[in-house]
Amino acid sequence: MKITRLETILTNAGVRNYLFVRLTTDTGLTGVGEASLEWQEKAVESLLHEWVEERILGVNPFDVETLAAKLIRDQYQGGPTVLSAISGVEIGCWDLIGKAQGQPVYQLLGGKARDLLPAYANGWYGGARTPQDYAALARGVVQRGYAALKFDPFGVAWQSMTPEAMDAARQIVAAVRDAVGERVELMIEVHGRLIAICAIEMGKLLVPMRPAWYEEPVVPLALEACRAVRDALPFPIASGERLYTLEEFERLCALDACDIVQPDLAHCGGLSVGKRLAALAERHGMRLAPHCSIGPVALCAAIHFGWATPSVLIQENFGDFDVSWRRELVKGWHPPAGAFALPDRPGLGIELDDAVCARHPYKRSSFPSLWDDRWLKEFTKR
Numbered sequence: 001m002k003i004t005r006l007e008t009i010l011t012n013a014g015v016r017n018y019l020f021v022r023l024t025t026d027t028g029l030t031g032v033g034e035a036s037l038e039w040q041e042k043a044v045e046s047l048l049h050e051w052v053e054e055r056i057l058g059v060n061p062f063d064v065e066t067l068a069a070k071l072i073r074d075q076y077q078g079g080p081t082v083l084s085a086i087s088g089v090e091i092g093c094w095d096l097i098g099k100a101q102g103q104p105v106y107q108l109l110g111g112k113a114r115d116l117l118p119a120y121a122n123g124w125y126g127g128a129r130t131p132q133d134y135a136a137l138a139r140g141v142v143q144r145g146y147a148a149l150k151f152d153p154f155g156v157a158w159q160s161m162t163p164e165a166m167d168a169a170r171q172i173v174a175a176v177r178d179a180v181g182e183r184v185e186l187m188i189e190v191h192g193r194l195i196a197i198c199a200i201e202m203g204k205l206l207v208p209m210r211p212a213w214y215e216e217p218v219v220p221l222a223l224e225a226c227r228a229v230r231d232a233l234p235f236p237i238a239s240g241e242r243l244y245t246l247e248e249f250e251r252l253c254a255l256d257a258c259d260i261v262q263p264d265l266a267h268c269g270g271l272s273v274g275k276r277l278a279a280l281a282e283r284h285g286m287r288l289a290p291h292c293s294i295g296p297v298a299l300c301a302a303i304h305f306g307w308a309t310p311s312v313l314i315q316e317n318f319g320d321f322d323v324s325w326r327r328e329l330v331k332g333w334h335p336p337a338g339a340f341a342l343p344d345r346p347g348l349g350i351e352l353d354d355a356v357c358a359r360h361p362y363k364r365s366s367f368p369s370l371w372d373d374r375w376l377k378e379f380t381k382r
């Protein structure tokens with residue numbers, strides 16, 4: 001079996017554009033992947049056709065790990081744009097292998113490794129400004145079946161916060177905790193906004209609300225600073241969604257800079273790299289919680305990965321709080337709220353709906369900056 005065609009499908013879903021990849025083989029099988037990257041979808045699409053395409057045509061998709069390793073070697077410069085292109089193709093190859101063998105992808109990655117794959121909700125707090133707004137929306141998330149939810153209560157903070165701003169964030173988290181009760185897990189997202197000393201001061205204010213984790217408290221590559229935050233606070237630190245190379249993750253683990261590693265499988269090289277990262281984290285006593293804030297194909301791949309990877313703690317889900325047509329972009333699979341069902345169809349188990357994708361064309365600069373007040377209004381605009 002050889003890959004004979006690479007197609008890209010670019011579609012919009014509110015504040016995000018999704019870039020899907022479809023590979024066709026000489027046997028007629030097709031495999032889907034996703035290479036979405038906020039603000040950079042057009043750049044990734046260009047790389048897919050100008051650089052990746054000639055390197056994968058004629059390749060047997062069963063050679064996926066060798067293919068991915070060569071692409072990562074050959075891309076030379078690194079970074080999220082080229083690695084997202086590689087990841088999209090790598091995921092598409094796993095879909096092809098699963099379809100060819102009549103097996104779900106998770107079986108190819110090692111088989112069922114757990115009895116439950118829990119989900120946490122993200123993207124649910126769009127438009128919320130006051131503690132009361134956050135609390136009301138959080139109650140709705142729990143009513144949908146979630147026992148864990150993540151949110152950023154820090155507005156447009158950058159590097160430091162005034163005492164008043166820190167107290168406002170504390171009040172938001174306290175209101176959510178009061179609204180959902182003691183058993184629901186709260187993941188506090190910082191988006192790398194703060195320097196270490198401010199992240200520590202802010203984190204100490206959150207201790208009574210018992211965060212399940214404090215995510216990306218400092219900028220992504222400030223790993224020593226992340227370690228300092230971890231050492232100073234009594235709850236877990238999560239990080240890694242904006243790391244892209246195996247070497248960066250090796251340094252993260254060697255420094256014990258966090259407790260929970262969050263690779264984004266659609267940006268760090270794909271599922272085979274993800275398995276290597278899981279083994280690396282496990283050797284350092286760390287758990288995984290893969291990041292996934294993009295589209296349904298990337299989420300489906302992450303779910304297969306989670307079912308096959310014992311060290312995965314929980315899987316992020318934006319899907320229930322995206323645009324109303326998100327579920328229509330793909331056919332064959334719709335994950336439930338709260339926990340993910342074990343996939344039972346060959347490959348990823350989904351196909352793109354080209355007609356629906358075409359009805360929602362690409363929109364320039366649709367994703368707002370997290371340091372612009374617009375994101376508070378439009379982050380999850382439906």
